[in-house]
């Protein structure tokens with residue numbers, strides 16, 4: 307059984323289709339990423355998937371329960387890390403977990419037994435009695451993750467779990483998420499970070515304007531959508547050089563002061579660049595960000 | 609895997625309780641100052657006006673002014689407590705802290721959240737009522753002790769009524785400033801027309817007719833006779849009116865908050 311199955315999901319706001327014929331079939335025990343620019347419809351899709359809002363069209367099944375009719379029942383087995391922090395500022399770390407656990411109908415004893423492991427998992431051991439106000443942004447995010455696990459869910463839904471965190475804090479969260487995957491939990495996460503998606507996700511759906519525009523494993527997406535090599539060129543005389551190089555690579559794109567040359571044969575481009583002393587360049591393998599920019603465009607969204 | 613068995617549906621009836629309990633636990637942390645606030649403000653009103661104004665007044669309706677004022681203060685205090693809780697406090701939970709959003713991600717739904725808030729505000733306002741009742745007992749501002757015990761359910765009904773109304777205002781409020789309109793346009797007129805500080809018997813017929821519809825009037829029509837040692841006239845009608853206002857407010861709150869948060 308698929309932990310979450312969405313078919314033909316559609317949702318409009320003020321005549322604008324924010325989710326537009328969205329299909330998704332999660333595989334148990336896998337991490338699925340929704341990657342999309344601001345306003346692509348990621349959060350709206352998650353809210354639909356939780357049965358919080360009603361779709362205009364489409365069918366949804368969450369952990370074997372039809373939505374929205376059985377949403378409350380289905381949510382017993384789901385953990386949610388929302389995009390915006392919603393910890394209780396009046397409670398300590400442990401009290402936050404206790405209170406949240408009670409919303410699932412768990413007994414005080416069950417929750418109390420789970421708290422040490424949850425705090426350990428979140429790297430918050432010893433912080434049980436700390437007030438929320440004393441926690442750093444990374445700690446709050448980790449506590450939110452621990453809170454999402456208080457009901458020992460089968461499916462964990464995470465809306466931009468690491469936005470706004472420093473690299474150390476992000477790595478800690480990733481570590482936790484990998485452990486969840488290893489435990490056999492199914493993950494559905496949204497993110498703006500290509501490296502996050504590349505590291506964590508078995509399958510990525512790139513979405514824009516509420517539609518899936520590409521889907522596959524990170525490798526498949528890179529292999530299927532983009533040339534394997536990228537040479538980024540910047541510096542004096544870029545404009546003149548640009549005119550003569552276009553034959554050497556399959557695709558060139560300028561973004562600001564940088565020219566991105568996508569090619570199967572980087573040596574020729576690099577040789578050409580060696581002869582242009584004013585220019586600097588960076589040669590690297592293509593990554594998910596290149597795919598993302600290619601298929602969603604470079605324009606700013608809001 | 610869970611199934612939709614009757615036991616689970618039965619549990620649903622008490623789903624609001626963890627929400628009530630969450631608010632209770634937060635309140636408990638600050639119970640001292642909160643209780644003091646419950647008591648100090650209405651007490652100052654009652655004592656200041658009661659003795660200050662009371663000294664200038666002959667008996668009102670055959671009783672000392674302070675005794676007359678006690679019922680008004682009780683209803684007023686319960687109304688204020690329920691209103692503040694469902695406006696400012698509930699708004700910060702809903703809008704600022706996103707507490708409701710967090711709860712909605714669990715097996716609870718909006719009805720559970722709002723019922724929890726409704727019953728919590730009712731409980732808290734009952735506490736305000738009890739605080740005033742203690743003052744009434746200590747100062748001996750009553751005729752028949754047994755009848756003053758009936759003020760407890762009256763406080764519950766009054767709290768319920770204003771909690772329901774408050775939640776519906778909360779649902780449409782863009783910010784804290786909005787609540788000032790409610791206080792200026794609804795609460796204050798009710799205080800002035802509902803008979804908190806003076807009897808409304810001298811009102812011209814049209815004004816009396818308006819006043820008769822106000823929720824606070826119903827609360828005072830119940831509370832005042834009980835303090836003055838009589839069973840209220842039209843008791844069931846007043847009780848039903850408070851209940852109806854509260855329920856209408858709650859139903860509106862549910863629809864409006866759903867529109868606000870879950871669309």
Ligand SMILES: Nc1ncnc2c1ncn2[C@@H]1O[C@H](COP(=O)(O)OP(=O)(O)OP(=O)(O)O)[C@@H](O)[C@H]1O
Nearest residue numbers: 319324342343344345346347348349350351389871
């Ligand atoms: N309740 C709502 N009412 C009206 N418009 C909405 C509502 N919720 C979302 N939208 C609009 O739908 C679009 C998609 O929003 P959504 O929050 O799903 O995007 P997102 O992909 O999560 O974006 P971000 O990366 O910024 O979080 C946006 O244009 C947003 O303004």
Ligand SMILES: [Mg+2]
Nearest residue numbers: 348349389465
């Ligand atoms: Mg979002």
